[in-house]
């Protein structure tokens with residue numbers, strides 16, 4: 761299922777050249793992930809829930825505030841770590857293999873594959889790859905091999 765939750769945060773226009781994969785907690789400070797992003801003025805193009813739903817927040821041709829230095833030339837997708845987490849339990853959670861559910865991985869892979877085809881993109885990185893000093897997501901437990909095999 762695709763759930764539209766438009767966010768006002770991000771540049772009005774962009775041409776996406778790369779995809780950046782993120783992770784964030786499904787719930788933070790009592791707020792559902794898309795509401796948390798709104799509360800702090802951040803955004804991503806899509807969030808993938810543990811059930812395999814896609815929450816669409818920005819159009820591809822709009823920027824999003826998801827990765828410092830890449831907010832006007834990339835598409836950002838957030839895989840949601842189930843449940844309520846503080847930053848410590850979030851970091852522990854995304855380091856644990858198996859945290860991404862099968863429907864979540866399939867839905868995310870389908871979304872990423874559509875982006876790759878639509879925008880002729882081959883560059884896919886984790887947030888930690890483009891901002892290693894500040895970011896750990898999507899985490900050591902993220903199933904990159906399974907994702908790449910599904911693309």
Ligand SMILES: [Zn+2]
Pocket residue numbers: 781782783826887895897
């Ligand atoms: Zn991130």
